[in-house]
Amino acid sequence: MxxxxxxxxxxxxxxxxxxxxxxxxxxxxxxLVREFAIGFGPKIIGINKGETLYTVRLLPMGGYVRMAGDDADVIELQPGYRIGMLLNNQNEVTKIVLNQNKQLPDMLFLEVEKADLQKELWVEGYDEDEKLVRYHIARNAVIEENGSELIIAPYDRQxxxxxxxxxxxxxxxxxxxxxxxxxxxxxxxxxxxxxxTYEPVIAGVVKDSPAAVAGMQKGDVVTSIDGKSIDSWQELSDAIQKNPKKDLTLDVTRGDSHKTLTVTPEKKDIEGQSIGQIGVQYQSPVxxxxxxxxxxxxxxxxxxxxxxxxxxxxxxxxxxxxxxxxxxxxxxxxxxxxxxxxxxxxxxxxxxxxxxxxxxxxxxxxxxxxxxxxxxxxxxxxxxxxxxxxxxxxxxxxxxxxxxxxxxxxxxxxxxxxx
Known part of the structure; x- marks a missing residue:
């Protein structure tokens, strides 16, 4: 668990x-963001907030943000569609209902002649008196089909x-x-x-290793190798690995004293590459x-x-x-x-x-x-x-x-x- x-x-x-x-x-x-989804496939949880549906889906293989303007997002009112409409106080269409024959309170019916749901936002058609009329569509109008609602997406929001x-x-x-x-x-x-800090501090020395033979001890701080300044463990490691079987002169600080040690890295073959190792352990100070x-x-x-x-x-x-x-x-x-x-x-x-x-x-x-x-x-x-x-x-x-x-x-x- x-x-x-x-x-x-x-x-x-x-x-x-x-x-x-x-x-x-x-x-x-x-x-306009239609959906914010975590996962793919069937919906487990879905919450509508504002104009976006937030979902958690079954397959934990990613997620997606579905934005208005996708090919599957296109809404069209074809000539001959019979739609129901609800209007606001400004006589704008706030809701369009498709495949709806049941009369709802304050709903007007229209047989669509033509419509523009993206740029100028209007719908034109014949009302129940067979009169050709045109209505402006609100920018946040909703289209309902078979119980599902979708906010229209004006072109400038795609x-x-x-x-x-x-x-x-x-x-x-x-x-x-x-x-x-x-x-x-x-x-x-x-x-x-x-x-x-990545300081070149020796955290431990392996028994009978080249470092032990050279006299290195836990707590030693390596300051240079062959006269070249060493400022980090990575620099120390690189210098050791690049010089197998070669005598190296190490300057170390041990407490308040300074010592010079000579160590010969032993040769190890790792993945077809020969590298030097001296048998020390590392744990970066923090x-x-x-x-x-x-x-x-x-x-x-x-x-x-x-x-x-x-x-x-x-x-x-x-x-x-x-x-x-x-x-x-x-x-x-x-x-x-x-x-x-x-x-x-x-x-x-x-x-x-x-x-x-x-x-x-x-x-x-x-x-x-x-x-x-x-x-x-x-x-x-x-x-x-x-x-x-x-x-x-x-x-x-x-x-x-x-x-x-x-x-x-x-x-x-x-x-x-x-x-």
Whole structure:
């Protein structure tokens, strides 16, 4: 149960913040948001608030923000439709009822001749006296069909009516909020545990190792190697690993004294690469500093962004295999393992996952945020949008391919963890 709760909190929070980015910037751009959904598939919970439906859906594989202007969102009143209408005090249509023959209080009936539900907002047709009349439609009018209601979307409230910049920012805001979430989580971790200093302090020495033979002790601070200044554990580690079987002169600080030691890293073959090791352990000292804690959120996020891009580059240059990927099942199993080591580790895992989601969505692939941003780039260069049908087809194919990949990855995860 603990693992399930951890997975729901971690994955749900990451998806929520991603979609929240899209949602906030869509609203700021004046776009009508019809639905804010966590998950896909059948609806579990749905709450209408204002003009947006907020839902939690069955399949925990992501989420979406459905904005006005999608192809499935188009509402048309065809000639010959018999509709019911409710008017406000300004004689504007506030509600249009389709497929409704039952007379309701104050409802007028009209046989539609023509209508404009996007720009000028009017409907024209024949009333019950067979007189041709026209009514103005309110901007927040509702269309009801078979018991379901939908707010009309004037063209200036549709996604495609906005400038390239506003559309691009609305799409980019999803990954952006994933990075913001990771910054926020790393800041909280830093306030809880302190900020690691990454100083080259020896936390332990393995018995009979090259470091022990050289006389190194717990608490030693390495200040230089072969005369080159050492300021961080990473610099120390790099220098040791690059020099197997070579005598190295280390200057160390031990309490109030300074010592010079000579150590010869032993050679270890790891994944076909020879590296040097001297047998020391590391645990970064930490400091409680509010300013550094705030900076740590940004620097750690940047560190992981670079690291993930490096891994992606290695996947591309080193050959792509499906075993390198994990879907929801793999993420669940990893979360289950991380949850054993406490809340701070879960928070760190959530931050890294959030960065992963942000970066993956920015890849220039169809159906992903990065793919849509690529089309906006083409539009900005050409001075006109790419044909909507062609773009829609590209994204549709992308969605199909992504679903196939997701099924393959999920099946691979199931075989890896349960068989």
């Amino acid at each position: 603990q693992s399930i709760i951890a997975f729901i909190v971690v994955f749900g929070s990451i998806v929520f913040f991603h979609e929240l980015g899209h949602f906030i910037f869509a609203k700021r751009s004046g776009i 996604f495609n009516s906005k400038s390239v910049g506003k559309r691009a920012m609305t799409i980019f805001a999803g990954p952006l909020f994933n990075f913001i979430l990771s910054v926020f989580i790393f800041i909280i971790i830093a306030f809880i545990t302190g900020v690691p 400091e409680k500093n509010p300013v550094k804690a705030l900076l740590f959120g940004f620097t750690e996020t940047y560190h992981w962004i670079i690291k993930i891009f490096t891994i992606l580059g290695a996947l591309i240059t080193g050959g792509f295999t499906i075993d390198a990927l994990s879907g929801p099942v793999g993420i669940y199993k990893a979360t289950e393992e991380v949850a054993k080591y406490g809340v701070v580790n879960i928070m760190n895992w959530a931050a890294v996952l959030s960065i992963n989601l942000g970066i993956m969505n920015l890849l220039p692939l169809p159906a992903l945020d990065g793919g849509r941003l690529l089309f906006f780039g083409f539009e900005a260069l050409r001075g006109k949008p790419v044909d909507r049908q062609k773009e829609g087809m590209v994204h549709f194919v992308g969605i199909v391919l992504l679903m196939i990949l997701m099924i393959a990855v999920t099946w691979n995860d199931i075989q890896r963890f349960f068989f």
